[in-house]
Amino acid sequence: MLLCVAGLMSSCASAENANSSVVTLPPPRKDGGMPLMEALARRQSQRELASTPLPDATLSSLLWAATGVNRAESGKRTVPSARNWQGIDVYVARADGLHVYDPAEHRLVRVMEQDVREAAGKQPFVREAPVVLIYVADAARMPDASADAVAFYSATDTGFISQNVYLFCAAHGLATVVIGWLDKDELGRRMKLGDSRRVILTQVVGYPAGQAESAPVKQAVADTPAVAWRDGAYRGRARGYVDDIVVDVVVRNGRIENVTVVEHKESRPLSAFRDMPRRVVLAQGPDGVDAVTGATVTAGALLTAVRQALEKAKP
Numbered sequence: 001m002l003l004c005v006a007g008l009m010s011s012c013a014s015a016e017n018a019n020s021s022v023v024t025l026p027p028p029r030k031d032g033g034m035p036l037m038e039a040l041a042r043r044q045s046q047r048e049l050a051s052t053p054l055p056d057a058t059l060s061s062l063l064w065a066a067t068g069v070n071r072a073e074s075g076k077r078t079v080p081s082a083r084n085w086q087g088i089d090v091y092v093a094r095a096d097g098l099h100v101y102d103p104a105e106h107r108l109v110r111v112m113e114q115d116v117r118e119a120a121g122k123q124p125f126v127r128e129a130p131v132v133l134i135y136v137a138d139a140a141r142m143p144d145a146s147a148d149a150v151a152f153y154s155a156t157d158t159g160f161i162s163q164n165v166y167l168f169c170a171a172h173g174l175a176t177v178v179i180g181w182l183d184k185d186e187l188g189r190r191m192k193l194g195d196s197r198r199v200i201l202t203q204v205v206g207y208p209a210g211q212a213e214s215a216p217v218k219q220a221v222a223d224t225p226a227v228a229w230r231d232g233a234y235r236g237r238a239r240g241y242v243d244d245i246v247v248d249v250v251v252r253n254g255r256i257e258n259v260t261v262v263e264h265k266e267s268r269p270l271s272a273f274r275d276m277p278r279r280v281v282l283a284q285g286p287d288g289v290d291a292v293t294g295a296t297v298t299a300g301a302l303l304t305a306v307r308q309a310l311e312k313a314k315p
């Protein structure tokens with residue numbers, strides 16, 4: 001299940017029937033942000049990450065910072081590359097599969113459905129991270145280079161990308177650490193990389209543990225238009241699979257700031273309670289929020305409870 005992307009062609013030699021999908025990313029934010037010197041002062045490795053998914057808006061800007069095109073006329077990137085070979089691809093491993101970043105189109109292309117995070121590092125936190133970036137060098141894009149030169153440029157070019165990711169994370173309150181302790185050949189096998197491609201490093205990215213709720217909420221507040229809810233804390237209730245599900249919705253400055261499940265007796269799947277309150281905040285309401293797979297009744301009740309709470313918040 002591999003898809004051929006212009007410039008990312010060599011993995012296509014082993015392509016199976018195309019069953020890949022393209023994830024369109026929102027435009028990256030290229031303005032504002034933390035001053036560079038402050039981001040440098042905050043740069044650090046952090047290994048305690050929440051499993052909360054990153055919003056697409058954040059992932060979009062992160063990938064652009066990592067290796068996006070910053071000069072459309074030449075197709076050159078936010079990072080230098082030896083002889084402008086642009087020999088490193090950035091893969092995104094998540095629970096929903098393996099994707100490769102296509103800088104020219106600023107999109108993600110899903111190359112396989114399997115979750116390869118467990119092979120992306122020996123430390124247990126790697127497989128729990130919502131996003132694991134995998135830096136893959138393609139020797140076929142470094143023509144005439146000796147094996148030593150390929151190894152050298154693969155390492156240096158990956159280092160630039162990784163440092164951009166570190167700085168982006170420092171500036172956006174995200175946790176990250178670059179990972180060299182892994183079986184690169186095994187990961188390459190799982191990714192079905194062709195002969196010319198090699199994993200160089202991986203890098204986990206997520207919200208710092210303990211800030212899983214506040215950080216996405218801040219992002220949502222920044223990214224969504226104003227909704228005219230009345231400020232306050234509102235409670236809603238709806239019958240779930242086993243018993244009532246009770247939620248509290250907090251509205252501040254006219255926006256949904258937080259959704260908390262305060263009571264439930266559901267036994268599974270708890271992912272509904274982990275993911276859906278955050279999605280409601282990101283969407284600024286229950287409309288358009290998809291139910292967690294396999295949890296239609298529980299998720300539906302949760303959304304109904306949110307709707308009931310928001311009835312009281314109407315102006």
Ligand SMILES: Cc1cc2nc3c(=O)[nH]c(=O)nc-3n(C[C@H](O)[C@H](O)[C@H](O)COP(=O)(O)O)c2cc1C
Nearest residue numbers: 043044045046047121123177178179180181182201
């Ligand atoms: C090439 C490279 C490989 C690394 N591999 C790992 C790793 O496998 N696991 C890990 O926890 N940290 C890894 N690190 C992170 C270092 O341990 C970390 O950068 C170092 O302790 C300094 O901490 P700081 O980044 O907070 O300044 C790696 C760093 C580099 C540059």
